[in-house]
Amino acid sequence: MRIPEYQTPELRRKNVRLAWILGGLALFFLVTSFPFWTGIFRIVGNQAMQ
Amino acid sequence: MSTTTLTHDEAHHHEAPKGWRRWLFSTNHKDIGTLYLLFALIMLFVGGASAMLIRMELFQPGIQLLDPDLYNNLVTNHALIMIFGAVMPAAAGLANWMIPMMIGAPDMALPRMNNLSFWILPAAATMLLLSFVVPFFPGGGTQINTGWTIYPPLSVQVGMSMDFLIFAIHLLGISSVLASINIIVTLLNMRAPGMKMLKMPMFCWTWLVTAFLLILVVPVLAGGVTMLLFDRHFGTSFFDAAGGGDPVLFQHLFWFFGHPEVYILLLPSIGVLSHVIPAFSRKPLFGYNSMVGAMIAVATIGMVVWAHHQYTIGMSLGAVTYFMIGTILISIPVGLMIFNFIATMWRGAMTFETPMLFAVGIVLMFTFGGLSGVMLAVVPADMQYHDSMFVVAHFHYVLMPGAVFGLFAGVFYWLPKWTGHMYDEKLGKLFFWTNVIGFNITFFPQHFLGLAGMPRRIVDYNVMFTEFNVISSVGAMIFGLSHLLLLYIVIKTIRGGKKAESRAWEGAKGLEWELDSPPAFHTWTVAPQIK
Amino acid sequence: MLQAGLLLLAGLLFHSAAKAEYGLNFPEPAAGVAQEIYDIHMLTMGIATVLLIIVFAIVFYSLYFHRKSRGYQADQNFHTSWFGHWSWVIVPVMVLGVDLTIAGKADIVLKKVWDVPKEENIMDVKVTGHQWWWEFDYLDHDIKVESRYIPEEQSGDLYLREVDNPLVLPTGVKIRFLHTSADVLHAFWVPELAVKKDAIPGYITETWAELNREGTFRGQCAELCGTWHSRMPIVVESVSQDKFTAWVDGQKAIKVAAAAEASADKTWSMDELMVKGKTLYETKCAACHQVTGMGLPPAFPALNGSVLTKGPIADHLNIVINGKEGTAMQPWGTLNDLEIAAIVTYERNAWDNKMGDVVQPADVKQAR
Numbered sequence: 001m002r003i004p005e006y007q008t009p010e011l012r013r014k015n016v017r018l019a020w021i022l023g024g025l026a027l028f029f030l031v032t033s034f035p036f037w038t039g040i041f042r043i044v045g046n047q048a049m050q
Numbered sequence: 051m052s053t054t055t056l057t058h059d060e061a062h063h064h065e066a067p068k069g070w071r072r073w074l075f076s077t078n079h080k081d082i083g084t085l086y087l088l089f090a091l092i093m094l095f096v097g098g099a100s101a102m103l104i105r106m107e108l109f110q111p112g113i114q115l116l117d118p119d120l121y122n123n124l125v126t127n128h129a130l131i132m133i134f135g136a137v138m139p140a141a142a143g144l145a146n147w148m149i150p151m152m153i154g155a156p157d158m159a160l161p162r163m164n165n166l167s168f169w170i171l172p173a174a175a176t177m178l179l180l181s182f183v184v185p186f187f188p189g190g191g192t193q194i195n196t197g198w199t200i201y202p203p204l205s206v207q208v209g210m211s212m213d214f215l216i217f218a219i220h221l222l223g224i225s226s227v228l229a230s231i232n233i234i235v236t237l238l239n240m241r242a243p244g245m246k247m248l249k250m251p252m253f254c255w256t257w258l259v260t261a262f263l264l265i266l267v268v269p270v271l272a273g274g275v276t277m278l279l280f281d282r283h284f285g286t287s288f289f290d291a292a293g294g295g296d297p298v299l300f301q302h303l304f305w306f307f308g309h310p311e312v313y314i315l316l317l318p319s320i321g322v323l324s325h326v327i328p329a330f331s332r333k334p335l336f337g338y339n340s341m342v343g344a345m346i347a348v349a350t351i352g353m354v355v356w357a358h359h360q361y362t363i364g365m366s367l368g369a370v371t372y373f374m375i376g377t378i379l380i381s382i383p384v385g386l387m388i389f390n391f392i393a394t395m396w397r398g399a400m401t402f403e404t405p406m407l408f409a410v411g412i413v414l415m416f417t418f419g420g421l422s423g424v425m426l427a428v429v430p431a432d433m434q435y436h437d438s439m440f441v442v443a444h445f446h447y448v449l450m451p452g453a454v455f456g457l458f459a460g461v462f463y464w465l466p467k468w469t470g471h472m473y474d475e476k477l478g479k480l481f482f483w484t485n486v487i488g489f490n491i492t493f494f495p496q497h498f499l500g501l502a503g504m505p506r507r508i509v510d511y512n513v514m515f516t517e518f519n520v521i522s523s524v525g526a527m528i529f530g531l532s533h534l535l536l537l538y539i540v541i542k543t544i545r546g547g548k549k550a551e552s553r554a555w556e557g558a559k560g561l562e563w564e565l566d567s568p569p570a571f572h573t574w575t576v577a578p579q580i581k
Numbered sequence: 582m583l584q585a586g587l588l589l590l591a592g593l594l595f596h597s598a599a600k601a602e603y604g605l606n607f608p609e610p611a612a613g614v615a616q617e618i619y620d621i622h623m624l625t626m627g628i629a630t631v632l633l634i635i636v637f638a639i640v641f642y643s644l645y646f647h648r649k650s651r652g653y654q655a656d657q658n659f660h661t662s663w664f665g666h667w668s669w670v671i672v673p674v675m676v677l678g679v680d681l682t683i684a685g686k687a688d689i690v691l692k693k694v695w696d697v698p699k700e701e702n703i704m705d706v707k708v709t710g711h712q713w714w715w716e717f718d719y720l721d722h723d724i725k726v727e728s729r730y731i732p733e734e735q736s737g738d739l740y741l742r743e744v745d746n747p748l749v750l751p752t753g754v755k756i757r758f759l760h761t762s763a764d765v766l767h768a769f770w771v772p773e774l775a776v777k778k779d780a781i782p783g784y785i786t787e788t789w790a791e792l793n794r795e796g797t798f799r800g801q802c803a804e805l806c807g808t809w810h811s812r813m814p815i816v817v818e819s820v821s822q823d824k825f826t827a828w829v830d831g832q833k834a835i836k837v838a839a840a841a842e843a844s845a846d847k848t849w850s851m852d853e854l855m856v857k858g859k860t861l862y863e864t865k866c867a868a869c870h871q872v873t874g875m876g877l878p879p880a881f882p883a884l885n886g887s888v889l890t891k892g893p894i895a896d897h898l899n900i901v902i903n904g905k906e907g908t909a910m911q912p913w914g915t916l917n918d919l920e921i922a923a924i925v926t927y928e929r930n931a932w933d934n935k936m937g938d939v940v941q942p943a944d945v946k947q948a949r
Contacts, residue, residue, distance in 0.1 A: 006156035006575055015159040015235050022231040026265045033273035033303065111740075112733075118808045119880070192880045197805050203782060204765040204807055207909060291783020297766065298781060331647075333655040340669035362768060362779045362804075364760075364786030367695045374687060378680045385676040386669065392640055393668065397656035399649040410644065417636050421629035428683060430690040431622045433776045434607060437768060437803040502604035503772045505803045508811035512742045514604060 066571045074169070077161035078571065079146045082168050084468075086143030087461075089171055091537070093135030098530050100128040105492070105526035108519050113510050119185075121509040122195035123211075127182055129198035130215075133315065134222045135175060137449075140457045141318035142167075142229050145257045147468065149233065151562040151569065152251045154242025154578045159235040167228035174221035181214035197507055199304055200275070202289040202297050206282055213282070216275045223268045230261035237261075242561070244580035248342070251560050252335060255342050256321030259349045263314050266353065267307040274303030298363050305356040313352045315449060317345060319456020320387060323409050325560065326459050327391055330406035331398025332557040337390040344383035344390075351380050361432045370429050377427035381420065388417055403555070404478030408459035411486050412451040419447030422497070437507075440500025446493045458485075458536070465540070466554035470568035471547035477539050484532035491525025608772050611798055611819060612790040615775030617690045625683055632679070694776060697789045698755050706748070707759045710767025710780035710802065712909060713809040713868055717748050720759075724832045729864055730812040742799040745864065747816040751825035752792045760786045763911060765807060771800030771817050779804055792819045807909075808880065809868060843919035843942060851926070851939050858927025861920055866928075869909065874932040880909060885932040894938060897925055898948040914949070918942035 007015070066072055066081070076082055104124050107115045116124065146164070150157055158164045184190040191209010194200070205212055237258050241250070250258075277288040278300065287293025289300045328335045335341065355376040357365065365373075391413050400406065422444045426432050435441055466472050495518035500506075504515045511519065550567040565573050610616040647653050659665060707718035714729040728744045730736075736743040750756060760769055762780035769788075770777040773796075776788040802813035820828065863872055870876045874885035884890050889897055901921055904912035913921065919942045929936040 006572075007159075011239065015239050018235045018239060019160055019163070019231050022234055022265055023227075026227050026231075026269050029266055030269035030273050033270045117877075118811065122805070122808075122810075195805075195807055199805075201766055201805075204805065207765065207807065291781075296784070298784070331655065332649070333657050334660055336660045336665060337669060343669070362777050363781065364778065364784070367692065370695070371688065371691065374691070375684050378684050379677075381680055382673045382676045386672050388636070389668065389672045392636070392643070393659070393665075395640070395643050396647060397653075397659050398643075398647050399653050399655040400644065400647055401649045410640070414637060414640060418633060421633055424680075424683065425622070425625045425629060428621060428625055428687040430618045430687060430694045431625060433694065433778075434618060434622065434772060436777050437770075437805075498605045501606050503608065503770075503800060505770065505801050505810075507805045508801070510741060510811040512740060513738050514742070518604075 075165070077157070077165055079150050079158045079161070079164065080468075080569070080571070082158075082164050083143045083145075083147030085168050086139045086146055086171075089168075089175075090136050090140035090143060091540070093131050093139065093175065094533065095537075097128055097131035097136055098533055100124045100131065102526060102530040104128060105523040105530075107509060108511070109523040110520070111511050111513050111516055116509065118509045119193040119195045122197065122507065123182060123185075123193040125507055126194045126196060126198050126200075126215075127178070130178060130218075133198070133311070134219075134226075135171075135178070137315050137453050137457065138226060139171060141257075141260070141315070141453075142226070144253075144318060144322070144457070144460050144464070145229075145233055148464065148562060149236060149254055149257060150240070151565060151573060152254055152560055153237065153240060153245055154561050154574045154580070155236060155240035156572060156575050156577075158232050159240050160232045163228055164232055167225045167232065170221050170225040170228075174218050174225065177214050177218035177221060181211040181218060184211050184214060185209060199301075199308070200278065201304075202278060202281065202300050205278060206289070213279065216279050219275050220272055223272045226264050227268050230264040233257055233261045234265075242574070242577040242580055248339065249580065252324030252338070252341060253318070253321035256317040256324070256345060259345050260314050260317045263310045263317075263349050263353070267310045267314075270303055271307035274300055274307070277303075298360070301360050301363065302357065305359045306353075309356040309359065310349070310352050312445075312448070313349055315453040316456075317349070319412070319453050319460070320345070322456045322460035322463070323391060323412060325558075326405045326409045326463050327394045328559065329463070329555050329557040330403060330409070331395050331400050333394065333398045334559075335390070336393035336396075337386075340386055341390050344386040347383040348380060348387075351376060351383070355380065358427060358432075361429050362436050374427055374429045378424060380427075381424055384420055388413060388420070401556075403462075403475060404473070404482055405459040405463040407479065407482045408455045408462070411482070412455045412459070415447060415451035415455075415486075415490075419444060419449075419451060423448060435500060437505055438500035439496045439504045439506055442506050443493045443496035443500060446489075446496075450489055450493070455486075461540070463555070464562075465543055466550035467562060467565075467567050467569070469544050469547075470550050470566075471543050472550050472554065473539050473543040473547065477535065477542075481532060481535045481539060484528060484535065488525050488527075488529030488532050492522050492529050493525075495519075495521045495525075608798075610775060611773040611794050611796060612775060612792050614694050614790060615773060617693060618775045621686055621690050624686060628679060628683065694788075697757055697787050700755065702755075703789075704751070704754050704756045705759060706750070706756060707761070708769050708780065710760070710762040710764075710769070710806065710813075711911070712764050712807055713802075713813050715744075715748075715767075715769075715802075715813065715815060716763075719829070722829050722833075724829060724836070726832075727864075728815070729868070730814050739799075741801070741811060742814050742816070744814050744816045747797070747818040749818045749820060749825060749828050750792055751822045752795055752819055753822060755789060755791045757787055757789045760788070764909070766804045767802050767806045767813065768804035769800075769815060770803040771798050771815050773798035774800075774817065777803055792817075795819050795821060808877070812868065840917070843917040848941060849919075849922070849939070851930070854923045854926040854939060855930060857919070858923035858925075859931070861916075861924050862927050862931070865913070865916075866924065874928075874934075884928050885934065890928050890934050891936060894925070894929075894940060894944070895948065897929065898940070898945060901925060902945075902949060918945040918949075921945045 073081060073085060107121055181194060185193045191211060194208050194211045194215055196205045196208060237254055280286040281289050287295040289295050289297045324335050324341065355373055357373045358377045361370060426435055426444055462473060462478055499515055499518045504511055552565065552567055553563040554567055561578060607619055610619045705720040707720055709716040714727060717726040717728060726746045728746050728748065730741060731743050731745055733740040760778045760780040762782045764782060767780040768777055769780060774790045776790065778786050778788045796819050798817040798819065800815040802810060869881040870884050874883060876883040889900065900910065901924065902912060902914045904910050922940045922942045922945050925940045929938045
């Protein structure tokens with residue numbers, strides 16, 4: 001896999017760091033989706049019946 | 051394979067590697083862009099073939115071609131293939147090709163991850179294909195007869211195909227999240243010196259917003275289908291009332307992803323239009339700043355109105371009122387976008403090459419689809435429209451012009467840049483007219499079917515619905531077959547044709563047009579200076 | 582083409598608003614709520630059509646006059662004029678005005694639709710969706726109606742819009758529908774009554790309607806519910822209150838007679854059970870297992886020559902009464918002893934099975 005060296009090490013570090021932050025954001029949304037949704041769900045949920 | 055022995059200059063000027071290694075190990079944004087576009091083109095035909103089978107079955111009342119489960123499986127596959135296989139990869143292909151060239155960057159920020167995010171796609175497509183094929187083998191279980199929404203409890207009844215589908219969705223999700231991360235990093239870190247955020251080409255802006263949307267919503271879908279998988283195999287009851295869960299929870303999870311997904315499909319095409327319309331009107335985009343603002347507003351509001359897909363589940367009055375008003379308010383930023391496009395055409399010096407024809411078609415037909423969207427947003431009226439053919443007509447009027455025609459416009463607009471050849475303009479126009487006429491014949495009558503009481507996703511219908519279904523099916527054949535013309539035009543343009551100039555269109559503006567057509571394998575190795 | 586489409590919309594829809602028989606618009610409403618929904622549908626469609634005409638007119642004007650081939654010079658400063666500077670305010674305000682018009686009207690109707698009356702004399706009908714038939718429980722009258730589609734040979738032009746037992750409802754009475762489901766999601770939709778609602782297993786959702794005219798109104802299940810989603814028609818028979826009372830009495834008499842017959846301490850002959858069993862099988866079982874007994878494998882196994890129908894009677898009774906977990910086979914224990922005896926006898930002797938077994942109601946009683 002040949003990558004032309006157009007990125008300075010500094011830029012490369014910056015890029016990789018931002019990528020990890022965004023990846024972390026995605027993971028955060030994945031793991032919080034369930035508790036978050038059950039909470040929202042109770043609020044929005046089937047209140048029409050009560 | 052190490053690059054450390056190469057000097058900078060050698061690395062910049064070496065030619066493309068030969069053979070299959072060039073593609074499998076590619077880290078070049080142009081090659082990966084081409085791979086994405088090819089993949090999307092193949093999937094367009096697979097998804098289109100399933101759509102044509104669906105329409106053939108619906109040509110006449112009665113069950114002629116497909117048994118009901120196969121029919122529903124095709125309905126499911128048509129949606130998933132078109133959304134995840136055709137439109138999203140095509141938009142990602144455009145992004146890969148154009149974003150580095152537009153912002154004056156030598157390549158994407160994370161080239162190896164770029165390679166990974168493409169090559170996950172064929173694996174995911176294989177999974178999807180397996181989910182379709184498995185039921186034909188002994189012990190394969192039932193087919194996926196749930197539609198792309200895979201609502202439980204029905205999706206819990208389905209056989210092992212559903213597990214393949216769940217894993218396919220996971221893979222597709224990983225692929226698009228990785229691609230989104232790459233695009234965001236590229237746009238934020240790799241712009242040429244002097245290119246401020248508010249000087250970025252619109253296409254880059256639309257992709258920035260799209261990529262953020264993807265990162266926020268795709269994991270939620272992944273979470274939802276994972277819970278579904280656990281319900282199916284590991285005895286949990288997230289979605290089973292008998293075990294204390296609720297089937298409706300899945301719908302919320304699904305549509306929290308599903309509604310922003312509409313904007314994910316739509317925005318890249320809006321970006322394309324923001325280049326095509328100014329180019330062929332020969333004047334700058336009207337309202338650049340308001341366009342950026344409108345887009346961010348659409349994405350933000352779009353994240354919080356998901357439940358308008360589920361008005362019939364019995365929510366409280368407060369909840370439905372909120373979702374109704376939120377949904378209606380989306381018309382403000384979307385209306386502003388459409389207005390900006392019309393104002394860009396206004397007092398321009400227009401010519402009507404194929405990309406512009408598609409652009410005008412989008413402005414008109416997307417307005418139509420948007421207005422029927424406002425009708426659907428009104429809760430009491432939606433109690434009638436919901437899950438009828440009216441909805442099918444509506445979202446095809448939004449997604450075909452809004453997403454697919456935008457991609458067609460982009461392909462015709464940039465094809466000269468990519469291949470170095472002009473496409474055959476006469477054939478391009480012929481394609482536009484057959485495509486758009488076929489599209490309207492197919493989907494316009496479905497509004498009437500829905501109002502008259504025909505539910506969607508039924509394999510067989512009463513004779514009272516025959517006339518419009520016949521018209522719709524005939525239109526679908528024209529529409530479907532017209533894409534063969536697209537294939538022919540693309541192949542013909544790749545193989546040869548009139549030499550394209552660097553600036554292939556008279557009114558085209560932007561860094562990508564400063565480069566040769568076709569561009570060198572590595573471009574902007576020295577970043578341009580933006581004034 | 583686009584112009585033609587526009588004309589079609591503007592012309593046909595408005596022109597045909599009152600002519601429901603063309604199937605271009607909603608059928609004529611038969612309930613107050615449905616009428617209000619119909620009106621707001623016409624309002625939003627009217628607004629949408631007007632906006633569409635305006636947009637099309639502007640675009641086509643521009644397409645015609647502002648083209649290079651007419652020698653028109655592009656106005657490079659259009660976006661920097663006062664209009665270019667302020668349009669981002671003007672346009673949203675105009676759109677907001679339209680939005681508020683629609684939302685204001687919609688909100689009023691929405692409240693009426695959502696506000697299910699809680700009066701004493703309201704009539705409750707519990708609507709239960711099954712794969713693939715409807716069950717209607719008249720809670721106030723202790724009557725249960727099972728409603729299934731009728732095969733094409735018998736229903737002709739009404740195929741997929743006709744059922745064996747319609748939902749009979751009186752006019753002029755507020756009716757509350759309580760929706761639920763026995764298996765997967767379904768949705769109750771009769772356009773004349775307007776309000777569509779999902780049937781969710783384990784939960785109850787409610788809608789209401791007050792019928793204002795007599796007639797037969799047809800609808801279909803509107804939420805994908807599996808293989809035979811297309812075969813779940815709903816037929817509402819709207820009748821006067823007198824006729825409804827008579828119908829209720831008739832149903833009650835039938836019920837009493839059936840109960841008496843089932844509990845009668847009688848030993849039934851093979852022929853009697855086979856005749857009863859055939860009718861019952863074809864209404865209740867044939868949707869999945871097919872009239873031929875061949876089923877639709879793999880989802881719905883064949884009964885003809887199967888291990889079950891040729892095996893021990895006890896196992897056979899057990900599956901019919903209790904269903905089979907993890908499959909689409911639901912428990913049929915709500916049927917009376919005679920009905921189950923007839924079905925099992927039929928299944929064991931029909932087609933190529935010819936087991937020669939006769940299952941008596943007493944056997945069923947014992948098996949429960």
